[in-house]
Amino acid sequence: MVEVTIENLNIMYGDFHAVKDVNLKIKDSEIVTLLGPSGCGKTSILRSLAGFVEPSSGHILVDDEDITHQPPQERDMGMIFQNYALWPHMSIMSNVIYGLKIRKNALRVMKIF
Amino acid sequence: MTEQKLTTETVVTRAKPTFLKRIWFTFKSDRLSWSIIIFITAFFGYFLIAPLASILVTAVYVKGEFAFDTIGAIFSNPLFFNPSGGEESYFIRLDHRQDVDVYMIRGANLGIFLNTLLIGVFTTFLSLVIGVTTALIMARIEIRGKTILGGLLLIPLVLPPFVSGVGFMALFGDKGLINEHFLAPVFGIKIILEGIVAIIFVQVMHYFTLIYLNVYSSLMNNDPSLEESAENLGASKLRVLRTVTLPLAMPGIASGSILVFILAMEDLGTPIIFAGFGDVVAKQTITYYIAKHIFAGSETSDLAQESIILGSFLLIFAIVGFFAIRKFVSLKQYSMVSKGRAGEYRTIKPGIMLQIGLAIYFFVLLVTALVPHIGVIIASMAEPQVFPLDLSFENYRYLFDADKGFGLFVKNTLIYSLISTAVIMVLATLAGYVANRKKFKGQTAFDTLVTIPIAIPGIVLGIGYIRMFGDSGSLTIGGTVFREWTLNPIIFPGLILVISYTIRKFPFTVRAVYAGLQQTDVVMEEAAVNMGASRIRIIAEVVIPLIGLNIIGGALVSLVYNMSEVSTTLVLISSSKYGTLTWKMSEASGKVGELAAIGVFLMVLQAISLLTTNLLLKNRADAITGI
Numbered sequence: 114m115v116e117v118t119i120e121n122l123n124i125m126y127g128d129f130h131a132v133k134d135v136n137l138k139i140k141d142s143e144i145v146t147l148l149g150p151s152g153c154g155k156t157s158i159l160r161s162l163a164g165f166v167e168p169s170s171g172h173i174l175v176d177d178e179d180i181t182h183q184p185p186q187e188r189d190m191g192m193i194f195q196n197y198a199l200w201p202h203m204s205i206m207s208n209v210i211y212g213l214k215i216r217k218n219a220l221r222v223m224k225i226f
Numbered sequence: 227m228t229e230q231k232l233t234t235e236t237v238v239t240r241a242k243p244t245f246l247k248r249i250w251f252t253f254k255s256d257r258l259s260w261s262i263i264i265f266i267t268a269f270f271g272y273f274l275i276a277p278l279a280s281i282l283v284t285a286v287y288v289k290g291e292f293a294f295d296t297i298g299a300i301f302s303n304p305l306f307f308n309p310s311g312g313e314e315s316y317f318i319r320l321d322h323r324q325d326v327d328v329y330m331i332r333g334a335n336l337g338i339f340l341n342t343l344l345i346g347v348f349t350t351f352l353s354l355v356i357g358v359t360t361a362l363i364m365a366r367i368e369i370r371g372k373t374i375l376g377g378l379l380l381i382p383l384v385l386p387p388f389v390s391g392v393g394f395m396a397l398f399g400d401k402g403l404i405n406e407h408f409l410a411p412v413f414g415i416k417i418i419l420e421g422i423v424a425i426i427f428v429q430v431m432h433y434f435t436l437i438y439l440n441v442y443s444s445l446m447n448n449d450p451s452l453e454e455s456a457e458n459l460g461a462s463k464l465r466v467l468r469t470v471t472l473p474l475a476m477p478g479i480a481s482g483s484i485l486v487f488i489l490a491m492e493d494l495g496t497p498i499i500f501a502g503f504g505d506v507v508a509k510q511t512i513t514y515y516i517a518k519h520i521f522a523g524s525e526t527s528d529l530a531q532e533s534i535i536l537g538s539f540l541l542i543f544a545i546v547g548f549f550a551i552r553k554f555v556s557l558k559q560y561s562m563v564s565k566g567r568a569g570e571y572r573t574i575k576p577g578i579m580l581q582i583g584l585a586i587y588f589f590v591l592l593v594t595a596l597v598p599h600i601g602v603i604i605a606s607m608a609e610p611q612v613f614p615l616d617l618s619f620e621n622y623r624y625l626f627d628a629d630k631g632f633g634l635f636v637k638n639t640l641i642y643s644l645i646s647t648a649v650i651m652v653l654a655t656l657a658g659y660v661a662n663r664k665k666f667k668g669q670t671a672f673d674t675l676v677t678i679p680i681a682i683p684g685i686v687l688g689i690g691y692i693r694m695f696g697d698s699g700s701l702t703i704g705g706t707v708f709r710e711w712t713l714n715p716i717i718f719p720g721l722i723l724v725i726s727y728t729i730r731k732f733p734f735t736v737r738a739v740y741a742g743l744q745q746t747d748v749v750m751e752e753a754a755v756n757m758g759a760s761r762i763r764i765i766a767e768v769v770i771p772l773i774g775l776n777i778i779g780g781a782l783v784s785l786v787y788n789m790s791e792v793s794t795t796l797v798l799i800s801s802s803k804y805g806t807l808t809w810k811m812s813e814a815s816g817k818v819g820e821l822a823a824i825g826v827f828l829m830v831l832q833a834i835s836l837l838t839t840n841l842l843l844k845n846r847a848d849a850i851t852g853i
Contacts, residue, residue, distance in 0.1 A: 163454075163458055164457075165454050165457075165572060184457075185454070185457040185458055186457045186458075186459075186460045186461055186462055186463075187460070188458075190458070191458070192454075192455070192458045194451040194454070194455055195451070196449065196451055198449065198451035198452050198454070198455035200452055200455075200456075200470060200474075201474075202473045202474060202476075211456065211459055211461075211469075212459030212460060215459055215460045215461050215465070216460060
């Protein structure tokens, strides 16, 4: 059971108000798509969910835990980047198991392969 | 009968043109490009490859037979090779002078060969540490006044030869401002850096900028998502740095450090200036030895075999480094792989402790890096020993006083540099265009030929010219153009000097041209071809207008380095009639004031040129410093 709640989210880039008072509740196993013209704030909302943008106000909750100010590497939140973000200096295998190695799951997964 | 014969011949030719004809057809298909390729290859072959090859050959092949005895003699002579160190080799020594304790920090003195290697290794290592640290901080941490800081970090680049040594002595020397007026009266001690420690110190404060610029630009040019993706997968800051950030910046780190390694070992200005102040160890470096022992004796015009061998070692280190780094960088060229970039880099907001730490770091770094500049300005206007300073502009009067002879040196410097820069502008534009836009066999070799001079120690090229065109030269073909215009540097150094400037500073303009062409879509040239424009027309009407700023920017950099060229200048010029400013500076190494005034003059010229270049090229610093 995981529920994501966004409360009164505001994101400012300098003077530019990119995201204005957004409220959103994503229920467990629900699939949500954000649609909109470019520059309307889709990426900003996603990046604040993953922790790459610090909201200027508002809260992001996973279940009842407030993760608004948690650093990205401590969040349990998967993200696929717009431009894939594959590391050119690593092999395909190293790219795939990078996250698993950090979670110390690599060996178990390697056995499956 | 005749008709039939003709037909047969035509058929045969069509089926299989002769080798020469095929070459002729290839040439005719693009006369201009091929003429450029042939001319540049011949020019570089004759004035770069041949002299260097003749030095390498002479190192082992003397008077018709292979001889290794001088190499053996070098490695058994403690002057050249003394791995155990001698009496003069100490890291630190304490002297008592009256009531002052003097700490002499010398490092080591392991003979000419190892001293030079130590200088290369330690200067590179320390420049690497400082350069990479500074680049990481500037690229990833939020600091107030970053623009100003970035500007200040460029100042060490504006540093004419000799100046660093003079500035260093004026502040840190035995009689310098800090020892004489701060450490001795307040603490009763003096700290004197000397020997290779002093040389390394001065070099690091100059060369770390090259690594900083290279690494900074690769840190800023990689896709930010590459780091974010790792963070998203749970990697800590340190792990991201270790597994993603630094590996991606490796090409920049590697090419910056190899450039520093080569420059540190071939640096002649710093040893000369310290030797002029009486430092014994500074005289025991490869470049200083070669500069002072060009000929086998005062009566002969034969080159000293020891100098040829030491020069060959220097050359081999440089060339191996150059090719190793080319291979490495081409294997690890990632920047083109990722698809555009998303967003900006997030910077870390430093906490109060980190802020204090950074403030101290930059304060110490900038104060030490700007030491030569401050020192040389003080030294040009006052005796640094006398405090408070008694300022006067007496030294500057020499600079523009025709009677004192400085006018001649300013004039010579400008004539040589400007002619060479003009030639570079034309040839490098053509060479850069062909190397970039024309596909032909040997393209890589051609590109290497026009960029390798950046790695060639000037002093070795200098003795190569004497070997080839000097009195006992073996290759004096075309030696005399007119009676006065000879290539023999002993009779008239001007012509060969301009050629050496042209060859050695060629890469800076070629690089700038490459940078321009990479930003320009080839479609614009194809459109012109499509409408029937010839190659020359395309260059004149499309290419030059599009990349004109790059050409001018690159040429300015070439000009700056021409004006402050030391090593070939000192080797080739033997009469003051033909002397340049740098030549005069090496002659006047005892007279600090005059030297400092010339230094400040060159510094101002360099600053103006580099500022203009930066404005023109908009921070394409890698065009200036890249290999």
